[in-house]
Amino acid sequence: MIRILGIDPGSQVTGYGLIDAGRGQAVCVTFGCIRPRGGTLAERLHGIQAALEALVDEHRPQEAAVERVYVHRNVESALKLGQARGAALAAVAGCGLPVHEYTPAQIKQAVTGRGNAAKVQVQHMVKALLGLHRSPAADAADALAMALCHGHLRETLARLPAGTRRGRARGRRR
Amino acid sequence: MIRILGIDPGSQVTGYGLIDAGRGQAVCVTFGCIRPRGGTLAERLHGIQAALEALVDEHRPQEAAVERVYVHRNVESALKLGQARGAALAAVAGCGLPVHEYTPAQIKQAVTGRGNAAKVQVQHMVKALLGLHRSPAADAADALAMALCHGHLRETLARLPAGTRRGRARGRRR
DSSP states (O other): OOOEEEEEOOOOOEEEEEEEEETHHHHHHHEEEEOOOOOHHHHHHHHHHHHHHHHHHHHSSEEEEOOOOOOOHHHHHHHHHHHHHHHHHHHHHHHOEEEEEEEEEHHHHHHHTTTOOOOHHHHHHHHTTTTSSSSSOOOHHHHHHHHHHHHHHHHHHHHHOOGGGGHHHHHHOO | EEEEEEEESSSSOOEEEEEEEEEEEEEEEEEEEEEOSSHHHHHHHHHHHHHHHHHHHHOOOOOEEOOOOOOOOOOHHHHHHHHHHHHHHHHHHHHOEEEEEEEHHHHHHHSSSSSTTOOHHHHHHHHHHOOSSOOOOHHHHHHHHHHHHHHHHHHHHSSSSSGGGGHHHHOOOO
């Protein structure tokens, strides 16, 4: 089993989800949302960073997964998302965790079997796959979906012969 | 005198400039560029963060200054700038430094006397004001300009009666 931290960074809310995954199974460790409030922009960004560092310190995940971002509504929201994403990724890399990026289609495909599934279907499948009694908030559900996607794909890729794994390494670079 | 760290974050190059400022004077402490190379996106963002933390640790600045960003060329470059900015601001706030944001016009006005000065004029004035023997790289010159702007405006504002200073506090929030 490997412990995976999924992160869904945002300027208002950063969702997180921790799972243990392996041998075709996945167990939820914890999930939730980071909502830094008050203070300056820099202090709120540090709030995201400090909360993620505390999570890593408490739960000791071995790898992290985030959604790759290509496009966004507009320039202002892209800048805000980028700032939250930068604080989160730098924090997790600073804790020594490798960060794996997956496209939205990869995440939906891994969790629902369909790359174009609706958001609500992803949330429903996250709850079902992990046997959760309550529905996680949307951002936490997305973070759990990223962790599930990474758990699923790393096992699938590990089963491939070494020569056919290049697509994965390429997919992780920018 | 107060030690100020100016930062010009970027996905490729993050400029920095440290000055000691006070009593209408400014002295350059050091300046340069952070260029994280190789590795994943998360590792490069952590490289920006680690380099800034090392700078703060070595030179012990008391306050930091950055340029406020409103618009950008396109969504993709805004996301990339945002990521570098998020890593940088979170790192500096994590070191306990208050981060002051200034508009491009405020920075140009403080350094050249004109809010619409050309980039090359800002660089020329930074070199002249700090008595530098060599011209800093563009990103380092911009970072020094931000530090000079903060040094200038904090002195000007300190001279104002308390009741008229509210614009500054408001200007620092987002």
